[in-house]
Amino acid sequence: FENDGILFPQRNEYRHYDQLDGLWTFVREPKNSYGVGLENKWHLVDLEDFENATVMPVPSAYNDITQDINVRDHVGWVWYQYKFYASKQDTEYRTFLRFSSVNYYALIFFNGYLIGNHVGGHLPFQFEVSLNFNSLNKITIAVNNTLSHDTIPPGEFKYLHQTYPSGIQVYPPGFFELTPDFDFFNYAGILRSVYLLKLPKSYIKELKIAAYGNGNFSYRINVDTNNSGDLNADIVVTSLKSRQRVYEGKGLQADVNIPHVELWNPRGYGEPNLHELEVHLINNQTNQIIDIYREKFGFRTVQVTNDTILINEKTFYCKGFGMHEDFELHGRGYNPVVMTKDLNMVEWMGGNCYRTSHYPYSEERAYEADRRGIAVITEVPAVGMRYFTKPIQKLHAQMISEMILRDRNHPSVFAWSLSNEPASDSTTARNYYSDLITLTHSLDSTRPVTMVLDTYYSTDKVADMLDFICVNRYYGWYANTGYLETITKSYIGEIYEWKRKFQKPIIQSEYGADAIAGLSQDPSIDFSEQYQVDVLIQAHKAFDFLRANGSLAGEMVWNLADFMTAQSTSRAVGNHKGMLTRTRQPKMAAYVLKKRYETLENVV
Ligand code: GCB
Secondary structure, rough: OOOOOOOOOOOOOOOOOEOOOEEEEEEOOOOOOOOOOHOHHHEEEOOHHHHOEEEEEOOOOOOOOOOOOOHHHOOOEEEEEEEEOHHHOOOOOOEEEEOOOEEEEEEEEEOEEEEEEEEEOOOEEEEEEOOOOOEEEEEEEEEOOOOOOOOOOOOOEEEEEOEOOOOOEOOOOOEEEEEOOOOOOOEEOOOOOOEEEEEEEEEEEEEEEEEEOEEEEEEEEEOOOOOOOOEEEEEEEEEOOOOOEEEEEEEEEEEEEEEOOOEEOOOOOOEEOHHHHHHHHEEEOOOOOOEEEEEEOOOOOOOOOOOEEEEEOEOOOOOEEOOOOOOOOOOOOOHHHHHHHHHHHHHHHHOOEEEEEOOOOOHHHHHHHHHHEEEEEEOOOEEEEOOOOHHHHHHHHHHHHHHHHHHHHOOOOOEEEEEEEEOOHHHHHHHHHHHHHHHHHHHHOOOOOOEEEEEOOOOOOOOHHHOOEEEOOOOOEEOOOOOOOHHHHHHHHHHHHHOOOOOOOOOOOOEOOOEEEOOOOOOOOOOOOHHHHHHHHHHHHHHHHHHOOOOOOOOOOOOOOOOOOEEEEOOOOOEOOOOOOOOOEEOOHHHHEEEHHOOOOOOO
16 A cells, blocks of 8 residues: 655755745635536636635635635535745755645646645645746645545435425425534635645655664655665754754664663653654765755653553553544634644643544644643544445545554654544444554554444444554433433443453543533533533543553543534534633533543552
8 A cells, every 4th residue: 555655844954845825716616516617627717807706714614714604514616726926046946735634625736737636634745846937826726525425534415305296396406415424514625734845856755763662763764866866864863852962873764772762751651752853865976965854753662451551661541632623713724823722721631642533633733742742542534434345445544544654753643543433333344444453553563553432342343453442432411311320330331341341441532511601500401511510520430430440541521622513403503512612711621620630640
């Protein structure tokens, strides 16, 4: 299986970039019209001349930016365009357009030509382009957010017709419903930054680092050579704590031991020490430097026993959060303000861990998790999986590969999650996931593989193949609503069986209840702030019990903050299971969780 690795954009002595974020011209195809833009070759025209052209900020989801319900609920193609003059100073470089996330399907045109396409949001891709230095350059992107049984994540697409005997037709011609098989709004568009990368003729294309707690360290550099002769690399590793060089070497790959390294630890278990690998790509004949790339990484070891997850040979208990990249106005669009606030709130509540539910989060966030010492389970965008076909498996494999190639150098990422709540109680699912688990282990042998299940221990068909098991369950919410006294025993009873049957670490990866901020009812009633608090308290009693007898390796509340979903009678302007409101103000439950996480001993 072949995908190219992709490096995070960097500016330095040999490589540069322009961030093309800002206001792009935007045109939405009429609702229900498929491919008008493609048919009429909109990539050849100036979209700003269209009567219905407007601008759309990049990065941002387009859905919540206008007052037009048809923009919010659009299904189908939208078009973005951006024009720029290239600088004469850049003629020496090879240039690439890099897209950090476009959701869901993107066709990329440059100066009138189709240069590539990409399937799936949340993972970066790039294409080499030749700039015009004497005239305007034009990027045109057609984005389609339609979900179906052939997409990951999947959606249910249904045309509806109903005609009464009188001839009255309920639905307008071509009416369809698209229901996502998941519980978050399908925000679409250019969700993360777009870069014009300027790289040397021969450049460092891929960098793979593996660094363990015992000082074992290996790297592998892949170069796009452009025939520039015999290349080599000078390597320096610096401790960012002591600012000392701890290793110097030569070669495009090596496997060495560096004694006495300072370890990367999760918060509460020591410092999250980082090192920097500095690569100088060298032309062997001339001895000249051709390219430089610097990557931060950490020495740490992840292991799994029957009972627990060990980071640096110490039991790591996850005090965590399910989250979303979600905010008012820009939806799932990357925003450094929201990202920083979210991570600050994780720390404020004493958390040490999160899962990138239900898709890989921004690259900026992964670097921040490294720096802050927050341990992360990174999840591929495979939520709600139920169509276990060969083509879907191929797409899923591609997404796993893109995720690992993007994130494998981050010490904070301690596990890969291959799905959230798949229909994993069938033999088809077993065969499907068996291949994907093998693939993931072959792409990265240093991290455990997990999946997030909502099946039962008695019926699940994949759990035994996982390194550790994540279980989502909502006692007191979807089950036994209102019967608080049943919650503790429900969790103890169920988790205990998972543990007994599979003899693997179990993380309670979701639990919680909706609370509309400010809705006060005592005695508590579902949707009140008190009810959310009550559910948490009962669940925590169970977790303490399970933890004390070695049956629980971690807990993650659902969710850090309220977030938008599709409309449904069980959602009042989105999902309200947040500890925080959508604008990140704490609800009552946030204080309960804060107290728990702050006082919970790291080691039992
Ligand atoms: C789940 C899903 C999550 C939902 C949550 C809920 O099990 O994994 O995406 O948002 O339940 O609140 O229903």
